[in-house]
Amino acid sequence: MLSNEQISDSAPSSGTSPLRIVTEIDENDHDLSWLSASSGSSSANSLFDAPPPATRTTGPSLSFAEHAIASRRPPPIPGLFAPPVLLPVDLADEVMHICSEKYFSSGSVNQVMLFGRALPLEHTADPEPGVQAPGLPPFLTRLLSSLCELLRPELPPAAHALLFPPPGAPLRSRQAILNRYTPGEGITPHVDLLRRFGDGIVGVSFGSTCTMGFRRVADDDEEEGGAVSESAEGESEWNLHLPERSIVVLSGDARYRWTHGIEGRAGDFVRDEQGSEARWIERGTRMSITFRWLLPGADIVGGDA
Numbered sequence: 001m002l003s004n005e006q007i008s009d010s011a012p013s014s015g016t017s018p019l020r021i022v023t024e025i026d027e028n029d030h031d032l033s034w035l036s037a038s039s040g041s042s043s044a045n046s047l048f049d050a051p052p053p054a055t056r057t058t059g060p061s062l063s064f065a066e067h068a069i070a071s072r073r074p075p076p077i078p079g080l081f082a083p084p085v086l087l088p089v090d091l092a093d094e095v096m097h098i099c100s101e102k103y104f105s106s107g108s109v110n111q112v113m114l115f116g117r118a119l120p121l122e123h124t125a126d127p128e129p130g131v132q133a134p135g136l137p138p139f140l141t142r143l144l145s146s147l148c149e150l151l152r153p154e155l156p157p158a159a160h161a162l163l164f165p166p167p168g169a170p171l172r173s174r175q176a177i178l179n180r181y182t183p184g185e186g187i188t189p190h191v192d193l194l195r196r197f198g199d200g201i202v203g204v205s206f207g208s209t210c211t212m213g214f215r216r217v218a219d220d221d222e223e224e225g226g227a228v229s230e231s232a233e234g235e236s237e238w239n240l241h242l243p244e245r246s247i248v249v250l251s252g253d254a255r256y257r258w259t260h261g262i263e264g265r266a267g268d269f270v271r272d273e274q275g276s277e278a279r280w281i282e283r284g285t286r287m288s289i290t291f292r293w294l295l296p297g298a299d300i301v302g303g304d305a
């Protein structure tokens with residue numbers, strides 16, 4: 001039931017695997033003028049809107065300390081939330097099943113972008129404001145709905161409202177990006193496109209554990225300059241363990257002043273919250289779903305944002 005499907009291969013470069021992208025728009029959304037999609041190479045992610053884009057990697061790079069030890073304890077980065085709550089097993093299984101069948105069955109695609117259109121203001125009396133986004137398939141609306149409830153007691157109200165705007169707030173269009181990683185694959189450290197995506201990003205891990213690395217953006221790299229963010233403990237690099245069904249939220253500094261990435265490795269050294277001895281956890285095939293807000297005017301995707 002898709003009216004607009006494009007597959008694009010970005011040029012593989014040394015040490016990276018080809019990025020295979022499908023962009024899909026539900027044909028039930030008849031007015032597609034609000035959104036166009038590129039058939040060019042990846043424009044989904046980038047460090048400060050400049051090439052090179054975030055690329056999917058295979059094999060370790062030098063970007064993170066080798067054998068960095070990850071922890072479930074959320075790094076003290078302002079705006080980063082990694083609550084202990086996990087997505088319910090039934091919902092996670094359903095989402096995995098649908099995605100494997102519908103998007104990743106060929107094995108030749110490892111990234112899919114889906115879009116939900118912002119509701120007009122007069123529709124914001126919706127019982128679940130910020131959750132409904134016509135154009136997104138129903139299973140993603142169910143996922144958003146579950147995230148909205150699970151995160152309510154876990155996040156400060158302002159962070160929750162950033163992800164799930166209260167009635168009356170102007171609603172924007174959402175992008176859901178689905179990434180599938182086989183063991184050994186990762187994604188280079190990046191800041192999600194500044195001019196395309198807004199504040200308030202939420203991602204869920206499915207199928208396998210991994211480690212997400214965060215690195216403070218250096219002064220020189222900051223588009224707008226200004227003070228560099230430091231974590232409360234003054235560190236500039238952190239590794240967060242993301243088990244299956246875990247949720248991570250990036251907002252504020254964590255979204256704008258820290259890169260996030262996943263080292264391409266077969267597994268991760270992980271220490272529990274009590275600081276036990278690190279143990280090696282093998283990775284399996286992992287899928288992630290990340291929801292981001294398209295900035296006003298940025299819901300034309302594909303060209304220079």
Ligand SMILES: O=C(O)CCC(=O)C(=O)O
Pocket residue numbers: 045054177179187192203260288290
């Ligand atoms: O796989 C993930 O959890 C992260 C994906 C990501 O950072 C992105 O697509 O921009």
Ligand SMILES: [Fe+2]
Pocket residue numbers: 045190191192260
């Ligand atoms: Fe990202």
